[in-house]
Amino acid sequence: MKEAVPGYYQNFQCIADRCKHSCCVGWEIDIDDETMAFYESLNTDLGDRIRKSIEGEEPHFILGPDERCPFLKEDGLCELICECGEEAICEICSLHPRFKNFYPSFTEMGLGLCCEEAARLILSAEEPFSVKMPENIQLTEEETMFLAIRQTIFAVLQDRNQNVKERFDSVAKLFGFSFDFSLKKAQKLYVSLERLDESWTDMLEGLKGFSFDESIFKSEKFQIFFEQLAVYFVFRHLAEAMWDGEYGARVRFALLSCFLIGALCAQIESVNGQISFEKMADVVRQYSAEIEYSEENVAKLMAELSCC
Numbered sequence: 001m002k003e004a005v006p007g008y009y010q011n012f013q014c015i016a017d018r019c020k021h022s023c024c025v026g027w028e029i030d031i032d033d034e035t036m037a038f039y040e041s042l043n044t045d046l047g048d049r050i051r052k053s054i055e056g057e058e059p060h061f062i063l064g065p066d067e068r069c070p071f072l073k074e075d076g077l078c079e080l081i082c083e084c085g086e087e088a089i090c091e092i093c094s095l096h097p098r099f100k101n102f103y104p105s106f107t108e109m110g111l112g113l114c115c116e117e118a119a120r121l122i123l124s125a126e127e128p129f130s131v132k133m134p135e136n137i138q139l140t141e142e143e144t145m146f147l148a149i150r151q152t153i154f155a156v157l158q159d160r161n162q163n164v165k166e167r168f169d170s171v172a173k174l175f176g177f178s179f180d181f182s183l184k185k186a187q188k189l190y191v192s193l194e195r196l197d198e199s200w201t202d203m204l205e206g207l208k209g210f211s212f213d214e215s216i217f218k219s220e221k222f223q224i225f226f227e228q229l230a231v232y233f234v235f236r237h238l239a240e241a242m243w244d245g246e247y248g249a250r251v252r253f254a255l256l257s258c259f260l261i262g263a264l265c266a267q268i269e270s271v272n273g274q275i276s277f278e279k280m281a282d283v284v285r286q287y288s289a290e291i292e293y294s295e296e297n298v299a300k301l302m303a304e305l306s307c308c
């Protein structure tokens with residue numbers, strides 16, 4: 001299948017032992033059939049240890065008490081890669097933080113914001129987001145229409161003659177709604193969702209009673225950050241609209257995500273008197289892990305946003 005990738009895609013490199021929120025901690029790691037067959041064929045002490053560290057009908061690694069992958073070394077490196085090379089890790093590990101969107105004529109690859117290095121790369125990119133399409137591709141009629149709609153959204157979100165708040169207003173208008181979310185309602189909605197880490201609850205609780213004036217979306221220093229963030233959510237989540245036609249709900253999801261992240265960052269800034277790019281990117285990383293990487297949470301939000 002032909003692949004399309006964002007301009008920044010090839011610049012990504014896992015920072016492994018320098019990563020503060022390793023994807024080898026806190027996530028269930030499912031083992032695909034091919035890798036399982038490889039583990040079963042390993043006649044070494046490591047092979048024995050690997051097999052003893054796997055459980056379940058859908059095989060996955062038994063995480064340690066602190067939810068660490070049993071093969072994540074103290075120095076933050078992967079023992080399986082160190083001992084046997086990249087081929088020894090399961091598909092999910094070699095893919096992460098990449099995601100795929102499937103279209104009839106091509107597959108789009110992206111980098112997910114739940115990885116701190118991907119978040120740094122994406123949210124600091126001065127260059128406007130673009131997708132490199134495969135050469136000599138014959139698009140279907142549906143794909144052509146979908147890409148034209150998406151490009152219209154990107155063009156508005158990337159119009160640097162307007163501030164980000166104005167761009168959000170314009171995109172919402174295109175789909176017949178207003179960018180006027182209620183923080184109280186959004187806070188309640190997000191608190192009701194499934195949780196990965198309780199520190200996320202504390203962050204959401206911090207929004208109670210916070211008066212969000214949305215000026216963060218107009219601030220010069222955060223324009224690139226919120227532009228890239230909004231474009232990312234559209235790039236990642238609009239794809240399904242080609243099949244179900246739910247463009248409005250998905251655009252709402254993208255803008256609500258930016259709104260909530262903006263409110264969280266503004267609240268932190270109001271408490272500390274300032275907020276760094278690193279802290280903002282970390283809020284995004286946590287949002288992505290809590291919301292985007294839970295199919296249940298995305299489904300609940302989409303259901304909520306489809307009916308308004």
Ligand code: SF4
Binds near residue numbers: 015021022116117
């Ligand atoms: S979260 Fe990203 S940078 Fe960190 S270990 Fe995983 S892939 Fe590497």
